[in-house]
Amino acid sequence: MLPTGIQFSTYTGEAGILKTNRARIGVLLIVILLLVAPLMSGPYLLGIGTQMFITLIAVYGLHVTVGMAGQINIAQSAFVGVGAFAAAKLSSYGLPFWVVLPLAAVITGLVSVLFALPAARVKGFYLALTTLAAQVLFPIVILGLPQDWLGGLVGLPVEPLKIAGYSMGSPKHFYYFTLALVLLATYAAYNLHRSRLGRALKAVRDNDVAAEVMGVPVLRYKITAFFTGSLFAGVAGACTAWFLQFVTIESFTLFASVWYLGMLIVGGLHSPVGAILGVLFITFLQEGLHEVATLVMRSQSHAVGGAVFATTNIVLGACILLALIFEPRGLAHRWSVLRTAYQLWPFPRQ
Amino acid sequence: MSAIAVDSDLVLEARDLHLRFGNVEALKQVSIRVRPGEIHAIIGPNGAGKSSLLNCLSGFYRPQTGSVRFMGGDITRLAPNRRAAVGMGRTFQGIQTYPSMTARENILTGFHNCMRTGMLDALLYWGRVRREEEAFAAKAEEIIEFLELEELRHTVVGDLSYGLRKRVDLGRAIALDPKVLIMDEPMAGMNPEEKGDLARYILDIRDARGIPVVLVEHDMEVVMDISDTVTVIDFGRVIAVGTPAEVRRDPAVIAAYLGKE
Numbered sequence: 001m002l003p004t005g006i007q008f009s010t011y012t013g014e015a016g017i018l019k020t021n022r023a024r025i026g027v028l029l030i031v032i033l034l035l036v037a038p039l040m041s042g043p044y045l046l047g048i049g050t051q052m053f054i055t056l057i058a059v060y061g062l063h064v065t066v067g068m069a070g071q072i073n074i075a076q077s078a079f080v081g082v083g084a085f086a087a088a089k090l091s092s093y094g095l096p097f098w099v100v101l102p103l104a105a106v107i108t109g110l111v112s113v114l115f116a117l118p119a120a121r122v123k124g125f126y127l128a129l130t131t132l133a134a135q136v137l138f139p140i141v142i143l144g145l146p147q148d149w150l151g152g153l154v155g156l157p158v159e160p161l162k163i164a165g166y167s168m169g170s171p172k173h174f175y176y177f178t179l180a181l182v183l184l185a186t187y188a189a190y191n192l193h194r195s196r197l198g199r200a201l202k203a204v205r206d207n208d209v210a211a212e213v214m215g216v217p218v219l220r221y222k223i224t225a226f227f228t229g230s231l232f233a234g235v236a237g238a239c240t241a242w243f244l245q246f247v248t249i250e251s252f253t254l255f256a257s258v259w260y261l262g263m264l265i266v267g268g269l270h271s272p273v274g275a276i277l278g279v280l281f282i283t284f285l286q287e288g289l290h291e292v293a294t295l296v297m298r299s300q301s302h303a304v305g306g307a308v309f310a311t312t313n314i315v316l317g318a319c320i321l322l323a324l325i326f327e328p329r330g331l332a333h334r335w336s337v338l339r340t341a342y343q344l345w346p347f348p349r350q
Numbered sequence: 351m352s353a354i355a356v357d358s359d360l361v362l363e364a365r366d367l368h369l370r371f372g373n374v375e376a377l378k379q380v381s382i383r384v385r386p387g388e389i390h391a392i393i394g395p396n397g398a399g400k401s402s403l404l405n406c407l408s409g410f411y412r413p414q415t416g417s418v419r420f421m422g423g424d425i426t427r428l429a430p431n432r433r434a435a436v437g438m439g440r441t442f443q444g445i446q447t448y449p450s451m452t453a454r455e456n457i458l459t460g461f462h463n464c465m466r467t468g469m470l471d472a473l474l475y476w477g478r479v480r481r482e483e484e485a486f487a488a489k490a491e492e493i494i495e496f497l498e499l500e501e502l503r504h505t506v507v508g509d510l511s512y513g514l515r516k517r518v519d520l521g522r523a524i525a526l527d528p529k530v531l532i533m534d535e536p537m538a539g540m541n542p543e544e545k546g547d548l549a550r551y552i553l554d555i556r557d558a559r560g561i562p563v564v565l566v567e568h569d570m571e572v573v574m575d576i577s578d579t580v581t582v583i584d585f586g587r588v589i590a591v592g593t594p595a596e597v598r599r600d601p602a603v604i605a606a607y608l609g610k611e
Contacts, residue, residue, distance in 0.1 A: 011487035012480050188473040195472035196458075196465045199451065204446035213408060214522060215434035215463045228469060271452065285428045329600075350473060 017190045034179055038172045042344050046171045053175075053182040054239045055263070059275040061187045061232025062260050067269035068198060069225030070205030071119050072127050072271060075134035076260045079230045081252030083108040083237020085142065088156040088247045089122030097161055101238050108226040108234030110329075120219045135257055140250040155248030158241045170246070178239055185232060189272040192228070201225050262316065266323040268330025277331040285319065358511050360419070361386050361562050362438075364532050367406055367416035369399075369586075370500055370520065376402040378586045379412065382564075384530060384579075389556055389563045391594075392495050392572045394583035395606060400566045401443075401522050403583065404534055407564070409442050421529055435463045440527025441562075443518045443535045449508030453460050457490045460525025493521045496552060496558075513544035520551060524559070531555060533565040537572050545569065574598065 008014040018024045038046055058080050065073045086104040093098070118130040142150050150156060160169030161177065166179050192198040200221050201212040208218045243245050259282070267278020289312045298303025323330060362384040369377040377399050384432045386389045386474065392400050405411040407418060409430040417426045425433060432605055434440075436583040448456050467487060494503050497517050502510065507518050523531055536552070538543050555561050567573050575582060582597055583589040584606040590597050597603055 010485045015483060015487075029380055045564045086404070185476075191475035192472050194408060195475065196462065196467050196482075197469055197472035199459050200462060202451055202455075203448050203462075207446055207451055210442060210446040210448070211459070212438055213434060214460055215431050216459065219432050224469060228473075231473075 005114065015026065015194045028339050030325060031183070037119060038175050041072065043171045046175045048177050048283070048287055050178050050243060052279060053178040054236050054243060056182055056183045056275060056279045057227045057232050058236035059263050059279055060185050060272060061236070062264050063189065063269070063275045064192060064232065064270060065225050065262060068192065068203040068205065069222065071225050072220055073122065073131045073226065073229065074128055074257050075115065075131040075254045076233055077254070077256035078135040078138035078185040079108050079112055079233035080237040080240060082111050083234035084241040084247045084252065085150050086234065087238035087241040088158045091159055097163055101235060103315030104238040105231045105234030108237060111231045112226040112230035113223055116223045119222045119226065135254050138252065151248070156245055158245045160245055161242040166170055174243060174276055180236060180238065185235065186272060190266060197224070250331030262320045266319055266330060271332045272334060274332035277335060281331060282316060285316065354559040358382060361421060362407065362564065363419045364403070364407060365417050365419070367403065367410060367413040369402055369406060369413045375586055377406070380583065380586065380588055384562055384564055387556060387560055387562055388578040389552065389565070391577035391580045391593050392564065392566045392583060393573055393580060398583045399586040400583055401534065404532060404566055408438060408532055418562060434450045434526055437529035438532065439523040439526040439530070441523045441534065443538065445512065445515050447507045447515050447518050450505050450506065453518050454490050454494060454503045454504055457493050457525050458486060458520040459485050461489065464583060467546055474501065490525065493524050497521050513540050516540070524555065528561055531561050531563045533563060535566055537567055539571040545572060552576060
């Protein structure tokens, strides 16, 4: 719903992501804020920011597979891992980042297709189980391969990211690198929604029988959903590799996969805004609780602080439950209700 | 006119379809011939085999014997989504739209096979995607205008009333640019006003776009008013074919509907 008096003379204008000047200014301000943030924050906050950007890219991918196409995927962390190991291995050959990044994404996409094939036959719970297989197989395969291939139990060291000879290894530089990628990923995620592919994915989710008769090859788009979602995962994985400068299977657990899903559920499955809000909310909650726990530990007893640490997962789990019970459409829906009310003001909202 | 000339003139033809589920014979030697520009109704009592016939035409069921020919080619073994690509449009019984998308997006999905942009295009949304979206949005608007959905083009279809959703379903089928339109009980569940509107759209589709329409329908009033040819099925057999007036007088049809004296 748009404020009164805003009209478009072209369909392209109508399909714009930011339709009003106010929205453009708002986004511009956010970007400026993100650009200047490193100037007044320490390496710890920068690290959290970078981590958040990487997580958001992975959750965008999940939003494509689960939110848009309705294909449940609880192995996103494994796919991020595939991207990380691919990037680590590729950059060890001395390839430049602009080769490593897209190649890692495509490799991840291709691996995901392997696990997407069962989606042709199974839905819902059963599909969840087949993707779970991907998550379980991931460490087994890495450990099973000869150690000089992917590092096995030890892991692989990763050279700091270099762009055109300049090292991007410092927290500040790498923050800017991931910021650029997350802006690109956000643009891509929004683009999907207004394209032929996005409509086909949503058609498969909404009604696969009708989609088939209306000329949308359902099987092909289920596989494409996994492939596209894993492209994002691959990019997130490559960033993780450069960020940690070391990849091991420990970083890509089922636990992380579930958290990616949790963020998407709390934020809202059906729009990129949901991914953003979910990642923001969960990260702030997690970091906030950790902060409190550390403070308690320092001032009072270790036992109480430890207990607060332990509650983190319980609180996060409760958030997912509450979101599922009270607002299955997620924070994104609350956001759109709020926005509509603001745009209609002073008239009552519909 | 010789019989062969008439045959090559047909848009859609089913020849001697035989369909069996276990011991149940759903269709026995059913043939149907749809000529260009006609509205062809398929009627019959409940369980007569109308839906089975329709599903054979659109590819969900495969008849044990017999063939389906479309625009001169044999499509008996073609998958449903391939039939859509060669020009077979269809609307559904009940509601089968995409509820989370807007009316215009629903119609745009109908253009899926005409559009060309792929995954990389979708992610980057560069010039050629913009041009394609622009062109097809304009085409979708033509359909929206035709179906008088202008006010609702950006309304999420899940929020629309039953009759309006059926109209969006019809719009999506028109977007396939079909050579024939197959409609499964389009009037079911509609109020008289909506029925009138829909009948008008069906006539317009035939007249303005030259698309022949095959419809399965229970509402006799509508069938008798708008169709050119009526095929009556009972117990999996065709018992009469003709104009509405002819069929209405046919003793076999009267017996099927009202029972024998």
